[in-house]
Amino acid sequence: PIRACLFDLDGVLVDTAKYHFLAWKRLAEELGFTFTEQDNERLKGVSRMASLDILLEIGGVSLDDETKLALAEKKNGWYVDYISHMDESEILPGALTFLRELKAAGILVALGSASKNAMTILNNTKMVPYFDAIIDGTKTASAKPDPEVFLLGAKELNVSPSECVVFEDAEAGIEAAIRAGMRSIGIGSKATLSRADEVVPSLQEMSISRLTDIFPAQ
Ligand code: G16
Ligand code: MG
Numbered sequence: 001p002i003r004a005c006l007f008d009l010d011g012v013l014v015d016t017a018k019y020h021f022l023a024w025k026r027l028a029e030e031l032g033f034t035f036t037e038q039d040n041e042r043l044k045g046v047s048r049m050a051s052l053d054i055l056l057e058i059g060g061v062s063l064d065d066e067t068k069l070a071l072a073e074k075k076n077g078w079y080v081d082y083i084s085h086m087d088e089s090e091i092l093p094g095a096l097t098f099l100r101e102l103k104a105a106g107i108l109v110a111l112g113s114a115s116k117n118a119m120t121i122l123n124n125t126k127m128v129p130y131f132d133a134i135i136d137g138t139k140t141a142s143a144k145p146d147p148e149v150f151l152l153g154a155k156e157l158n159v160s161p162s163e164c165v166v167f168e169d170a171e172a173g174i175e176a177a178i179r180a181g182m183r184s185i186g187i188g189s190k191a192t193l194s195r196a197d198e199v200v201p202s203l204q205e206m207s208i209s210r211l212t213d214i215f216p217a218q
Contacts, residue, residue, distance in 0.1 A: 045170025
């Protein structure tokens with residue numbers, strides 16, 4: 001049976017990708033090259049330092065580690081400033097309805113995000129009360145596609161991976177779910193999330209009855 005649902009944050013519950021994009025674009029412009037929305041797709045679900053490496057590769061720039069750390073901090077400063085203005089209106093359609101339905105049914109809920117800023121986002125959007133466990137980038141050593149973030153979630157909820165369903169918008173996140181031995185539902189397009197057990201355009205298409213259709217109890 002399914003006892004727990006684990007949610008990615010950016011791209012599943014909120015659209016913070018647009019703020020990451022604004023901040024990375026600003027950094028790229030300072031460094032003298034352009035960074036497009038299409039380039040930004042490559043950063044989704046990827047950790048901050050790995051994102052910077054991809055950005056620098058796109059710009060054809062190579063820098064030492066100390067400079068890179070300073071640039072990552074600069075980008076994060078801008079990003080933190082953008083997300084400090086977030087509120088409940090930025091929760092993606094269908095997310096709250098589904099979280100409430102899960103809570104009412106006694107299905108456990110965890111966050112599994114790569115972001116070190118997840119708590120700020122959950123606080124500003126008032127989503128904290130929906131979670132039985134919160135695992136974010138401050139608690140993990142290895143980034144997705146490593147399964148660590150989801151395995152820690154299952155551990156904290158006291159459930160086994162086979163009882164968990166992961167909701168993810170990034171390919172690396174689906175891969176992490178598979179490596180964790182969990183079921184997964186992709187949020188977005190079938191083309192990029194082909195390895196997920198099922199793909200839906202948004203959480204608006206999700207409900208417990210849909211979940212049991214996708215994963216019938218054996
Ligand atoms: C999010 C975003 C990524 C971002 C990462 C780290 O992951 O999708 O673009 O680079 O977190 O964020 P921060 O710089 O705030 O630590 P997720 O796992 O919520 O999709
Ligand atoms: Mg994501």
